[in-house]
Amino acid sequence: MASLVGQVGESLLSIVGIRNGTEEPRHNSEPLGDGVELREYGTRIAAETTVTAVEADEEGARSEGFRRLAGYIFGKNTTSGDIAMTAPVVQSREGKKIAMTAPVAQSAQDVEVGTGWVIRFFMPSKWTLETLPKPVDERVRLVEVPGETFAVLRFSGDRGPDAVAKKTAELLDVVKAYGFEPSGEPAAWFYDPPWTLPPLRRNEIAVPVAV
DSSP: OHHHHHHHHHHHHHHTTOOTTOBOOOEEEEEEETTEEEEEEOOEEEEEEEEETTTOOHHHHHHHHHHHHHHHHTTOBTTOOOOOOBSOEEEEEESSOOOTTSOSOOOGGGSOTTOEEEEEEEOOTTOOTTTSOOBSSTTOEEEEEOOEEEEEEEEOSOOSHHHHHHHHHHHHHHHHHTTOOBOSOOEEEEOSOTTSOGGGOOEEEEEEBOO
């Protein structure tokens, strides 16, 4: 009963953007400028899944990927045990490379077969690849994410494809203006559930950079 009350309380708090006890990957940060910061992350463990462009569009892929990964952390694993939720949820393109200034959203007909979106949940720091329970869903895989430095732009409100594409372009302009080169593709990071009031959401666009 206490656990249920706690879960209900956390859900209510999340409506107004309060992330009670949600672990985030450890990192060092410093401001770059124009609302962008540099963050250095160490090695992390994540559960991820790929949703193909044939299965869903960008927003649909986010929902489908979330369902698969939520299933894993809420018991669809070899121990049937729960794993604590962490933030952020990561969405990035998989497969075909897209020009940095192009909108992220494309229809399935415009994208080569075999491409799609990778949705990723980071695991709490106490876990390793050896100690984490294995996913029952074969579409979910556990991976070790190497340490990287990211340029990160934070924003609130709309997090649909057009908003993500606009913020991605803004971030890449700042990165270029400060003399950095992207070393990989941009990704969208989401810290709040869909029911959080839009002005109180924490959303971010992140791109790895060479330092």
